Amino acid sequence: MSQSVINPKPFIRDLVGQTVLVKLKFNNTSYKGTLNSSDNYFNLSLNNVEEIIDGQKEGTKLGDGLFIRCNNVLYIREIKE
Numbered sequence: 001m002s003q004s005v006i007n008p009k010p011f012i013r014d015l016v017g018q019t020v021l022v023k024l025k026f027n028n029t030s031y032k033g034t035l036n037s038s039d040n041y042f043n044l045s046l047n048n049v050e051e052i053i054d055g056q057k058e059g060t061k062l063g064d065g066l067f068i069r070c071n072n073v074l075y076i077r078e079i080k081e
Helices: 008-015
Strands: 019-024 029-038 044-053 056-063 066-068 073-078
Touching (some): 008 029, 008 073, 019 044, 029 066
Antiparallel strands (some): 019 029, 019 073, 044 056
16 A cells, blocks of 8 residues: 655645544544634634544534644544535
């Protein structure tokens, strides 16, 4: 499998307005929502957020304005719906 290096700044900038899945480093927790913005430190702001724990949707709608500090993020990926 071929892997390539991706510059994170344009990658995340291109994801603004898209539905993303943000996996956290701890507690096997993820958040699915629309990426609202990112700053120069790669902190993330999500809207229409849904919490996912251990791969199972909890049904918990967290609404708008969830802020995730960059040091808590394991990975971020776009979700095609």
